[in-house]
Amino acid sequence: MIKKLLDKIFRPRKHTAERENLPHHPPEVSTQHAKKSRPVLGTKKSAKRNSSNKDKAEIITLKKHQIDRDLLSNAAARTIDGLQKAGFEAYIVGGAVRDLLLNRNPKDFDIATDATPEEVNRVFRRSRIIGRRFRLVHVMFGDETIEVSTFRGHHQAEGDSHTNESGRITRDNVFGSLEEDAARRDFTANALYYDPTSQEVLDFHHGFADIRAGLLRIIGKPETRYIEDPVRMLRAVRLSAKLGLKIDPATQAPIAKMADLLQGVPPSRLFDEMLKLFLSGHAIESVNALREQHLHHGLLPMLDVVLEQPMGERFVMLALKNTDDRILSGKSANPSFLFATLLWHEVLAAWATYKAQNNPPIPALHLAMNDVLASQAEKLAIHNRYTATMREIWGLQPRFEQRAGKRPFGLLTHPRYRAGYDFLLLRCESGEVPAELGAWWTTFAEAEGEERAAMLQPDTAPKKRRKRKPKKAVSSTPATS
Numbered sequence: 001m002i003k004k005l006l007d008k009i010f011r012p013r014k015h016t017a018e019r020e021n022l023p024h025h026p027p028e029v030s031t032q033h034a035k036k037s038r039p040v041l042g043t044k045k046s047a048k049r050n051s052s053n054k055d056k057a058e059i060i061t062l063k064k065h066q067i068d069r070d071l072l073s074n075a076a077a078r079t080i081d082g083l084q085k086a087g088f089e090a091y092i093v094g095g096a097v098r099d100l101l102l103n104r105n106p107k108d109f110d111i112a113t114d115a116t117p118e119e120v121n122r123v124f125r126r127s128r129i130i131g132r133r134f135r136l137v138h139v140m141f142g143d144e145t146i147e148v149s150t151f152r153g154h155h156q157a158e159g160d161s162h163t164n165e166s167g168r169i170t171r172d173n174v175f176g177s178l179e180e181d182a183a184r185r186d187f188t189a190n191a192l193y194y195d196p197t198s199q200e201v202l203d204f205h206h207g208f209a210d211i212r213a214g215l216l217r218i219i220g221k222p223e224t225r226y227i228e229d230p231v232r233m234l235r236a237v238r239l240s241a242k243l244g245l246k247i248d249p250a251t252q253a254p255i256a257k258m259a260d261l262l263q264g265v266p267p268s269r270l271f272d273e274m275l276k277l278f279l280s281g282h283a284i285e286s287v288n289a290l291r292e293q294h295l296h297h298g299l300l301p302m303l304d305v306v307l308e309q310p311m312g313e314r315f316v317m318l319a320l321k322n323t324d325d326r327i328l329s330g331k332s333a334n335p336s337f338l339f340a341t342l343l344w345h346e347v348l349a350a351w352a353t354y355k356a357q358n359n360p361p362i363p364a365l366h367l368a369m370n371d372v373l374a375s376q377a378e379k380l381a382i383h384n385r386y387t388a389t390m391r392e393i394w395g396l397q398p399r400f401e402q403r404a405g406k407r408p409f410g411l412l413t414h415p416r417y418r419a420g421y422d423f424l425l426l427r428c429e430s431g432e433v434p435a436e437l438g439a440w441w442t443t444f445a446e447a448e449g450e451e452r453a454a455m456l457q458p459d460t461a462p463k464k465r466r467k468r469k470p471k472k473a474v475s476s477t478p479a480t481s
C-alpha cells in the first residue's frame, strides 16, 4: 500500500515492487509457514463454488449510487473486463468505491476476484504474482499497475491463517467467498464491491447507508477487530480525518483503552501507516485526532516529546501544514524532509547536551543525530533510505549560520541546498532562529555577482593554520639497490 502511495506522490510511473505487508493481510508470517499446504482454490470450478453467495448482499443500483464508470482508470476497467470474460467474478473494491461514492478521485483501484492468483496470472500476459505470504497479482497496463486479490475467507477457518497469543492475526492466507471477503474488511465503507459491467454495488454491511450518513463504522465487534489488528484504530483516525467521516461512537469507544495494543505491531508496519497518515494531505487533522484519542503516545515517540515543547509543537505543526498544502496542491512531498522536521527538536536537545559536555559543535551535532536515529530505529523503523537524507538536511543547518568568505557559495551548490534552505525557513517561521537569517539566504541565492559579494559578512573566523609538514628525515643509511 505504502509503495503505491509513494509512487503516486513521487513518480508518475507506478512501481511494481513486491508488497507483502498489506494492511488488510496482517504481516509477520514466516516463509516456512507459508510453504505449508493451504486451501488454495486451484481450479475455476472450486473458486466459483465458494463465491456463490452474493445474493446475501444488498444491491445498490446505478440510480441510487450514481457512480460514473468512466471515472475508472483504463487499467482497472480492462482488468475487470479480462477477468469477467474469462468467466470469473471481479469487482472494484475498498477505498476506490468509497471514494467514488464520496465524489473523490480514487488514489488507486484494487480489484477482488474469485480467480486464484495463478488464474489471474494466466488471464493477463503482463502480470505477476507477488508476495509469498499474501499472494496477490499485479496486473500491468502501460505504466499503471492494478492489484488483484482473491477473495479471502474467515481467518478462523482451517487453513493458512494464524493469530498470536494476544489474538492479533499474523497470517491470513485463506481464500473464501465474496461474503467472507467483505466480512474481513475493516470498515463498512471499505467493504463495497462495484461491478462496472452491471453497474451494481454489492453491500453486505450497510456501507452505502453509512457513507451517506457520513459515518465510519467498523465491521463486527470493535474490540475483537482491534485485537485482531490494532492498526485498524489508526486507520479509523486517518480515514475519518481524510474523508471527513465521523467515527461511529461504538467504533470509537474502545480505542482509548485499547491504544496500548499498538505496541505489539511490528515497527515497519507502523511506519508505513504513519507515512500514509502524514502524506494524506490531512496530517494536521490526523495528528490532532490521534492526540484526542490518546493514540500518539508511544506510537510516535517523536511526537510525544516534541508536542510537549511549545517550540517543537509549533515547528512540527508548521511542517505538517506545509506538507498538507503541498500535497493538496498536487506537489510532491519528501518523507525524509518530513521526518527530519518531526525529529528536529529531539536532535536540538541532544545536540545541546553534547555541546554542554564540551564536544565541538559539529561533532556534537553528529553524535546527536546518531542518538536520535538510533532510538527511533527501535520504535518506528525509519527506512535507511530516508535517514541518509535526514542527516544531510540536519547537517546543513549549522552551515547556514556561516555567512562570510567562500562558505555561502559552497552551500548554494550543495545537492541538498534546497531542502536545507526550506528546512531553515521553517525554523525561522517557528521562531527557533531569527527570521533575518532565512531572509538573508533568500536574497543571497537570488542576487547576482557583486550584489552577492556585498552581502557577505566580514570573515571573523580564525584562519585555519596549515600545519607545517615535518621535514623528511634524511636517511642515514645508504640506499641499497
Ligand code: ATP
Pocket: 001, 022, 023, 024, 025, 093, 094, 095, 096, 107, 110, 184, 185, 186, 187, 190, 191, 229, 231, 232, 235, 276
Ligand atoms: P486509502 O484511500 O488511504 O488507500 P484504503 O481504504 O483504500 O484507503 P488500503 O490500505 O489501500 O486503504 O486498503 C484497501 C482495502 O483493504 C480497504 O479499503 C479495506 O477494505 C481493506 N483493508 C485495509 N487495511 C485493512 C485492515 N487493517 N483490516 C481489514 N481490512 C483492511
Ligand code: MG
Pocket: 094, 095, 096, 107, 108
Ligand atoms: Mg487504497
